[in-house]
Amino acid sequence: MANLTHTLRSGRRIGITTLGDPDAERIVVFCHSAPGSSVFDPDPDASATRDVHIVAIDRPGYGASDPWPYGEWPSITRAADDIAEYLRSVILAETPIGVERPRTVGVAGWSAGGRVALAFAARHPDLVDRVALVATPAPNEAVPWIPPELQAESDRLGGLAPAEAVQQLSAQLQPQADAVLAADGEGDVPLDAVGASAVDDAVLAGPGVRDRVGRMLRDAFRQGPAGAAADILSYTARPWGFDPADVRAKTLIVGGQGDALAGNAHAAWYKRVVPDARMEMVPGAGHLVIVPAWGRVLSYLAPGPTRS
Numbered sequence: 001m002a003n004l005t006h007t008l009r010s011g012r013r014i015g016i017t018t019l020g021d022p023d024a025e026r027i028v029v030f031c032h033s034a035p036g037s038s039v040f041d042p043d044p045d046a047s048a049t050r051d052v053h054i055v056a057i058d059r060p061g062y063g064a065s066d067p068w069p070y071g072e073w074p075s076i077t078r079a080a081d082d083i084a085e086y087l088r089s090v091i092l093a094e095t096p097i098g099v100e101r102p103r104t105v106g107v108a109g110w111s112a113g114g115r116v117a118l119a120f121a122a123r124h125p126d127l128v129d130r131v132a133l134v135a136t137p138a139p140n141e142a143v144p145w146i147p148p149e150l151q152a153e154s155d156r157l158g159g160l161a162p163a164e165a166v167q168q169l170s171a172q173l174q175p176q177a178d179a180v181l182a183a184d185g186e187g188d189v190p191l192d193a194v195g196a197s198a199v200d201d202a203v204l205a206g207p208g209v210r211d212r213v214g215r216m217l218r219d220a221f222r223q224g225p226a227g228a229a230a231d232i233l234s235y236t237a238r239p240w241g242f243d244p245a246d247v248r249a250k251t252l253i254v255g256g257q258g259d260a261l262a263g264n265a266h267a268a269w270y271k272r273v274v275p276d277a278r279m280e281m282v283p284g285a286g287h288l289v290i291v292p293a294w295g296r297v298l299s300y301l302a303p304g305p306t307r308s
Contacts, residue, residue, distance in 0.1 A: 001015070001039065001063065001064055001219065001222075002015030002016050002017045002037070002038050002039065002058055002063050002064040002065075003016070003017055003018060004016040004017070004018060005064055006086055006090060008082060008085055008086070009085065010069075012060070012065075012066045012069065013064070013065065013066045014057055014058060014060075014064075014065045014066070014082060014086065015037075015038060015057070015058035015062075015063045015064025015065045016038060016055060016056065016057050016058075016086070017037075017038035017039050017055075017056045017058075018053065018054065018055055018056075019041060019047050019048075019053075019054040019056075020047060020048070020050070020051075020052050020053050020054050021051065021052070021053055022053050023053070024051050024052050024053040025051075025103055025104070026051065026052045026053070026103070026104060026106070026301075026302040026304070027052070027053050027054075027055060027087070027091060027092075027103055027104070027105045027106070028052050028053070028054045028055070028105075028106045028107070028108060028298065028301050028302055029054075029055050029056070029057075029083055029087070029105060029106070029107040029108070029117070029120070030054055030055070030056040030107075030108050030109075030110075030113075031056070031057075031059075031083075031107065031108065031109035031110070031113030031114070031116040031117045031120075032056060032058075032059070032062075032110065032113050032216070033110050033111035033112055033113055033194055033195075033216075034059075034111065034112035034113070034228060034231040034232060035062070035193055035194065035217060035220035035221060035225075035227065035228040035231070036062065036110075036111075036112075036113065036194065036216055036217075036220050037058050037062045037063035037216050037219040037220045037222075038056035038057055038058045038062075038063055039056075039063065039215060039216055039219050040056075040212060040213065040215075040216035041054075041212060042110075042212075042290045042291045042293075042294035043291060043292075043294040043295060044208075046294045046295035046298055047294070047298070049306045050295075050298045050299070050302050050306055051302065051304060051306065052298065052301075052302040053091075055086075055087070055091060057082065057083055057086060058227075059079050059082075059116070059227065059230075059231060060074070060079070060227065060230060061223055061226045061227025061228075061229075061230050061231075062219070062220050062222075062223070062227035062228075062231075063219045063220065063222060063223075063227075065227075067223070067226055067227065067230065068162075068166070068230050070163055071161070071162055071163055072162055073162045073233070073234075073238055074162070074166070074230035074231065074233050074234040074238075075234055075238075075241060076115050076116055076119050076234050076235060076240050076241055076242070077119050077123060077240075077241040077242055079116045079119070079234070080116050080117075080119035080120035080123055080124070080242075081123065081124075083107075083116070083120050084120065084123070084124045084127060087105065087127060088127075091103075092105075092127075104129055105127050105128050105129070106128070106129065106130040106131070106132070106300075106301030106302060107120055107121060107128055107130075107131050107132070107301070108131075108132040108133075108134060108297050108301060109131075109132070109133055109134065109136060110134045110135060110136075110290040111134070111135050111136060111137070111194070111195065111261075111262065111287065111290075112136070112137075112231060112235065113136075114133040114134060114135070114136025115136060115235055115240060117131055117132075117133060118131065118133065118242070118244050118247055118274070119240070119241070119242045121247045121248075121249045121251075122242045122243065122244065122246040122247045123242060125248050125249065128249045129249050129250065130249055130250050130251070130252075130300065130301050131247060131249045131250070131251040131252070131274075132251070132252045132254060132297040132300055132301055133251060133252070133253045133254065133270055133274075134254045134255075134289060134290045134293060134297060135195075135254070135255055135256060135259055135261070135262045135287050135289050135290060136262055136266065136270070137261060137262040137266050138262075138265070138266040138269040138270065139240070140236070142269050143265045143266050143269050145261065145262070145266070146236065150236075151236065154232070154233070154236035154237045155237065157169055157233060157237050158233070158237030158238055165233055165237065166226055166229050166230050166233065169225075169229035169232060169233060170224065170225045170226045170229040172229075173225035173228055173229055174224075174225050176193050176221075176225065176228075177221040177224060177225040177228070180193065180214075180217045180218055180220075180221050181218060181221055183214065183218075185211075185214070186210070186211040186212075186213075186214030186215045186218065187210050187211050187214055188214070189213070189214030189217050189218060191204070191210070191213055191214070191217070193217060193228075194213060194216075194217060194287070194288075195259075195261045195262075195286075195287035195288075196213070196286070196287060196288055197260060197286050197287065199256070199258035199259070199260075199284070199285070199286035200285075200286040200287065200288040202284070203285065203286070203288045203289075203291045203292060204288065206291065209288075209291055213288070244270065244273045244274050245273055245274065245275065247274050247275065247276075248275065248276065249276070250276050250277075251270075251274045251276060251277040251278070252277070252278055252279075252280065252297070252300045253267045253270045253271055253274070253277055253278065253279040253280070254267075254279075254280050254281075254282065254289060254293045254296070254297065255267035255279070255280075255281050255282070255289065256281070256282050256284075256285030256286045256287060256288075256289035257281045257282060257283050257284065257285065258284055258285060258286045259285065259286045259287045259289060260286070260287075261287050262287065264281060267279050267281065280296070
């Protein structure tokens with residue numbers, strides 16, 4: 001579970017997981033996958049050695065965060081605004097002793113979390129100076145990746161009332177949630193829900209990786225499948241609500257060359273659309289590229305010396 005909770009001005013509670021030094025000058029926000037939750041640390045060694053304060057927030061309905069209010073459409077931009085509100089009201093409200101200038105923020109997003117990271121940077125440019133986009137699928141109309149029958153179902157759900165759409169998609173995702181929660185332990189959790197495939201086997205063989213991903217998925221479905229359903233609807237059934245071309249922060253786009261879900265074509269689309277972007281593809285990596293690339297992501301978002 002998240003190690004903190006915070007109540008937003010709206011009265012909705014969010015779960016927060018923090019890592020590293022809370023007084024570090026540099027803050028990195030990590031936006032999780034769908035399904036996912038804030039408890040996932042892609043590489044604890046890399047997280048521990050970078051001089052940074054890492055903040056991850058459960059999106060609505062995941063982990064320790066309340067679901068979206070009844071009757072409200074799930075929204076990428078609202079999720080991004082939740083991050084901004086928390087940072088402004090808690091993390092950035094006071095400057096730690098010894099830090100003489102305003103603290104700066106970098107944001108990383110893995111898979112579906114990449115859209116939230118971009119929305120955060122586009123809508124709150126005063127907070128964000130660097131973005132890392134990792135294995136994030138492009139819009140389906142730009143780079144087709146959603147099977148036509150599933151996109152047709154999303155279009156149908158998009159025409160319903162929000163509560164009905166979430167309820168119907170939740171019922172469709174219930175078997176997936178049941179399979180995750182029925183596993184004997186984190187290491188036995190089926191990982192297809194997060195886009196893992198055979199190309200990720202080498203990554204999953206690393207110390208603790210399978211357990212960490214499994215723990216995240218169990219936390220993601222702790223309240224049931226409604227969080228995942230809402231997340232999916234936010235980017236398949238309704239417009240994203242922001243334009244990636246509005247991002248002015250320096251952006252690193254990272255992809256796995258073996259990622260069948262969000263590979264080279266997706267990374268290249270973001271490289272064309274986001275104004276100040278560079279692209280790096282990791283050989284032999286799949287959708288779990290976030291694990292081997294985490295050290296690189298942190299060095300980009302928090303440039304400077306590491307700590308021993």
